[in-house]
Amino acid sequence: MAKQHLEPTDPLAQPVTGEALAGHLRCQATEFLRALRRHRETGTGGSAPARARPGAGDGGTPESAGAARALRRSARRISGSLHTYRPLLDTDWSEGMRPELAWLSGTLALEHAFAARLERLLAALHRLSGSAALPAQPSGTPGGAPPVPERGNLTVGAAKAGALLDRQLTLARTRAHSTALQALGSSRFHAVADKVAVLASEVPLVPGAAGTDLRPLAVAAQERLADAVVALPLVTAGSPYNAEALVHGLSPDLSPHPQDGPWHQVRLLLRLHRYAREVLYGQNAPVDVRLLTAGQALNRHRDAAEAAAAAAQAARTPRIAPATAYALGVLHADQRHEVEAARFAFQQSWQKQTVAAP
């Protein structure tokens, strides 16, 4: 029943065996080692990231940032295959490997995440200020009784909010950079790299796995995704301006919005489904535009949710000016609406997917 979902014209009519899984893992392990070599060659030294280039991503050079991205990319794919095709792989090896890969890609992702978050928030502040320049306009009115408007006040607020976010997120990014460098020099990392090096030539399949059909396991991954999507509040999400994402926008709860959790979960399951497909199709995996669109919407959802949280957190900095706090409040709400917009976009793309299926 679910098999027909994989592709309208199904090149997977024949079984895909464990051999394909072994080939995929060897290939991804090789990619990992290549990226690692590139990363060492373009070396970030140990210097903190250049403060002037918040958008540059990981490390000092675009090359090393690209290498780190490639490292994460293959680590995620190996980890995903270990999860989806678990029964075909040696359990002890697989269970020892997955947390290490998750630790590695998580650690490497942080620096880029902080840089991207800062970029997103500063872009939003500029958009909200209706000017590219944020001019430091002097106070036009000489003051008076409340609530006399102070001209230029809010633009100063936006500029101060931007400076505060820049300070906090650049600090976080610098720390993430150091942590990543430490991780790459650690014995823990060398143990992972050694295991991946072995994987590049020798995949620990269980006996009989080479002839086992992968497709039921891929279908199971797809069904986990479908089940999680069904549990999402898609009717609400599909109704524009439902104002759901900003409920609790002023609640005292500081943890990530509980309502975001199921969406983040679907994002991970969508990625696992995508990786599972890549194993089945090998080098010839056709690009599923709808899957891509849905994934982009969920990335946007995650990024906006984290940016909104960063704005809320910055607003809790002691001794900030009211104008700064006001700008951060507007910014927080703006990003929560981005969250809502991303859910709408996901609903739209998923709707298309379902309609186009039969």
Place this chain on the structure above:
Amino acid sequence: MAKQHLEPTDPLAQPVTGEALAGHLRCQATEFLRALRRHRETGTGGSAPARARPGAGDGGTPESAGAARALRRSARRISGSLHTYRPLLDTDWSEGMRPELAWLSGTLALEHAFAARLERLLAALHRLSGSAALPAQPSGTPGGAPPVPERGNLTVGAAKAGALLDRQLTLARTRAHSTALQALGSSRFHAVADKVAVLASEVPLVPGAAGTDLRPLAVAAQERLADAVVALPLVTAGSPYNAEALVHGLSPDLSPHPQDGPWHQVRLLLRLHRYAREVLYGQNAPVDVRLLTAGQALNRHRDAAEAAAAAAQAARTPRIAPATAYALGVLHADQRHEVEAARFAFQQSWQKQTVAAP
């Protein structure tokens, strides 16, 4: 061409003459005088509005609020007819009357507007706090290095923002109440009332007007509306989450958003079109649901825009706490998104109208 827009099954195939206009004006003038009598009987005395009932509207009692609403209602309709059917009425009389009616309904509307604005903002604060109670939660963490989250901080912020808005808008409302009472006791008002009393029996039509067809003038009013709608950015408004309404959300400009102007203008033209229809149809005016829906969306647009401005203005109060300012920022952005949602709703209803026309 435009006539067919008035109604699919057109009961206006026959000319509607100036006699109908005279009848309508007499009827509205009578309504005005009746409402005035009711308002005097239920009298507000001179007391300030009860602070505990911010939603009660004008004056001290629901009866006097209803009477004031009826007064405004007929004043707006007389004024609208004077505008749309201008060529059929004595110019000097008409030009002397309209500004006085506008002054009156504007003055009477303010108190209700402030009450409704406060109610809207407090409801939004409760929604954004994710709780109906806004409990004054004590700070859970004893403090620490930034950015240590302070539990309950934002809820206190929402509560303080609510108290500040309550103070400012209740003050504004009390002033509007006094102003309205003064207006109703002024010689300027008595002059208007006298003129309306004459209008109830004697409508100053120009010679020949009694036999003149009203329909071309009604069509012209409808065309002014259609032209103004065409000039709106409806393509943008119809694309959900276009983020247009919050552009300039942090700009230093304090005047009402320039982008709101054309929408407010359409709101007025829609009302004039509706009043012009009432004259044509007399007592039997069929309810045009789509016109009603579009009008409600534009009312919501206006209310949200004014509420957003009130939140921004409150944030400029000197010496407020950062948590208060943050909550007002979230509230401002929330209301600007309401503005955007209202534009979307208008676009949707208007689209239906256009599609259903032929």
